[in-house]
Amino acid sequence: MTRALINPERCLACEVCEVERVCAFHAVIREARIDKPWIDFLRCSGCLKCKPVCRGQAMSYVVQPCTGGRRMSW
Numbered sequence: 001m002t003r004a005l006i007n008p009e010r011c012l013a014c015e016v017c018e019v020e021r022v023c024a025f026h027a028v029i030r031e032a033r034i035d036k037p038w039i040d041f042l043r044c045s046g047c048l049k050c051k052p053v054c055r056g057q058a059m060s061y062v063v064q065p066c067t068g069g070r071r072m073s074w
């Protein structure tokens with residue numbers, strides 16, 4: 001399964017995070033408006049709708065290995 005990642009070195013800490021705005025799964029966590037956001041893997045569906053909208057082109061992703069079971073492998 002795919003999970004989105006935000007590269008903190010590229011993230012611009014935008015006042016309005018477009019990644020957060022488009023994420024229907026509320027997977028983007030930002031504790032304060034000035035913080036750089038991060039992705040909660042337990043909420044992220046891997047849809048990658050956030051990738052083209054990021055102003056800093058900070059989005060990448062990882063592919064989670066499939067274990068064949070119901071538990072996450074990391």
Ligand code: SF4
Nearest residue numbers: 011012014017054056
């Ligand atoms: S839109 Fe991209 S660059 Fe801007 S705060 Fe969100 S993740 Fe960071």
Ligand code: SF4
Nearest residue numbers: 023044045047048050
């Ligand atoms: S990949 Fe989809 S679910 Fe995950 S953070 Fe981006 S928009 Fe949200």
